Amino acid sequence: MRRAPDGRRPPLACDGRYPLRVALLTYKGNPFCGGQGVYVRHLSRELARLGHTVEVIAAQPYPVLDLDEGVTLTRLPSLDLYRQPDPFRTPRREELRDWIDALEVATMWTGGFPEPLTFSLRARRHLAARARALDTFDVVHDNQTLGYGLLGLDRRIAPLVTTVHHPITVDRRLELDAAQGWKRRTSVRRWYGFTQMQKRVARHLPSVLTVSGSSRQEIIDDLGVREDRIHVVPVGADTRLFSPDPAVPEVPGRIVTTSSADVPLKGLVFLVEALAKVRTEHPQAHLVVVGKRPEKGPVAAAVERYGLGGAVEFVKGVSDAELVDLVRSAQVACVPSLYEGFSLPAAEAMAAGTALVATTGGAIPEVAGADGETCLAVPPGDADALAVAVRRLLGDDALRRRLAVAGRERVLRRFTWEQAALGTVQRYREAIAASPSTRQRRPAGASPRIPE
Template identity: 55%
Template sequence: MTPRTTLRIALLSYRGKPFCGGQGVYVRNLSRELAALGHSVEVISGPPYPVLDNGVRLTRLPSLDLFAEPNPFRTPALRELRALPDWLEFAAMRRGGFGEPLAFSLRALWHLARRRHEFDVVHDNQCLGYGLLGVRALGLPVIATVHHPIAIDAELSREAGGDQRWYRFVRMQHQVARRLPAVLTVSGAARDQITTRMDVPPERIGVTPLAADRATFRPRPDVDRVPGRIVAIASADEPLKGLDHLLRAMPMLRERGARLVVVGRLKEDGPTAKLVADLGLESTVDFVHGLTGDELAGLFASAEVACVPSVFEGFSLPAVEAMTCGTPLVATTAGALPEVVGDAALLVPPANPAVLAGALTTVLRDSATRARLAAASLARAESFSWRATAEKTVTRYRTLLDASAVPAEVA
């Protein structure tokens, strides 16, 4: 069997929000570089839809989008409940769950069933819904990216008394991942957690690190660093990101004139807003959201230090984006962060506000430390590129296709 030079790739993403969270960023950059390598890429996505570059086709699979602003948890009109995935999505919401991954996987199955001869490989971006097993039954090779096991988020949220609605699909994801022939992930730390928590054999997991978009994230000598500015990217009420520990560190930094800018939406009645008020940080912390990539890069360029205070990271795009901008970095030793940043950051143990405050103080008060970390960041960032990510991904595609072809040739 002669291998196909140009692959026809269906890249699935049940959500693709363009400028926040990793899904839309991953889909956009990977699809662009796969297309630049000469492959045919079609992104099949539910809402919110990703922004894609020229040469990549987008197919929209509408959902009920029941949690979207300005009317989250809405009751859909009867005319909207046209098919089984709609009913499953609605029923999951009413029962305190999150049905989008399952519903999207079934919509994708039905869509691909009509077009099964148009693709060589189906690549799922951490939907891991049961519909993927149906896609395999169609005879299509399936591979999935798991950025990290969502079971980690669920555990941390449960310990913090958070809403478990958003994690009730975890069991489904584990079952599907175990039955797929190949899985991609973004770091060795994430691979180890997928093996431990999802029971996927390590030999089935390929590591393809991520990168920053260098056309957007780059040093900007025309942008002045704002004295005392710390920038962090964190979903405000997500325990995984460790924002609460950074906030608890801020009172120790105020005497140096430090000011924190958090890229994330603050919920007025959420635990983060309460913590900001309890610590008296209203004049010390700003929250911004909805930034474009260019605006985020400009914000990194204006900071004296970027901070990643996470209690686990499967990779950390913000860390690499900050490094690519030449911004000094303070990060924790959680998950993949040491693997990703190397010697380009001051590393501290997670969940320790006092030690975190000490590291940030060191960077803010010492220009020589900032210069050293900025140079190390730029050097470290050179080891990551989306082209390399795409090339490694194609290698995994071809391994999957070779394995899928063996039974057919024997028969």
């Protein structure tokens, strides 16, 4: 049990046991692109609300955190080689601080993606220095870095838990399938070279959390992690933020989706094609994409080919309140992904009370539920099926209302951040009990070092 500086015992956490001090590592915390920043923000907040002390240790782009809840941020800067507006930049010589910086630049220059490796090395060095100064954590929680720096950390520094949302090998496979020409395929293979490291590291991790049964099976198949080391702890929506509001007017024909346009896995090109079909019967139909507008590529080409320049809008960097109102204003929310390890956009749309059309790719059915009950479900990569489902919802007010109510009820029952935090803390305590670093710090004959 960790005591306060004045020697007093800390107040109990919400589970009636003593609180934990958690280091939450994230090599990329952008809250507006991908799910990692969303995960770190909401999980850290809910852990703090349960009474635990959470320190997020992050590289650029730094996460947006709820600091007023007691979460703290420690910046562990990289060279930020992919920052806008100058991605793939060459840093000035005086920016290079050590050999890890040199490795980061060299990997980028040769077409690879260095951040998972270099962040893990910096994080290990940082945590080791803290441990030498007796500034220790009860548990270290890695958010899908899977870098070599994590190896042996649970034996030497602190108990380790790692979240794998889904194996990036899935992204690699889909990008290779979509790549045209040998040059592009070679480039994709080099960029995803870090997945070989992640495979090797994952097999040695003592405790892996993932967000769905689908992701669990992918981790077993793709990464070779033992089944007994993987635990499913679903994430969820912020149901206080994403909630229905009758004061927000519904915009006729509005379809909303969250997508990285240049990532084949997200399936946006199929939704654009579906929109062209829908507009033959519903000319007011239009699509709002939460994401960056592509200047070129399959999505940009599809928008131009179907003459949808005025019917597809891209928005990025919106505030939480703006995002929620955008989802509330839509008649249809859509998740067209070919694969998802969980699908936060699906859970958030359902929580906001917006009728959902979703594919059956990956874990999406685990979140969205059964076709016709809580959503309309379609096969991934099928623009015709997407068009049929969207047309059906746009033309049936009663169906939209029924799915909206049932969808929110499903999220409230199964997918909230408080439930995710409670499940995560349970796994923390199990990892602490089993960790070699815990046993090494425990006096002979002492009881297990598990906060009571």
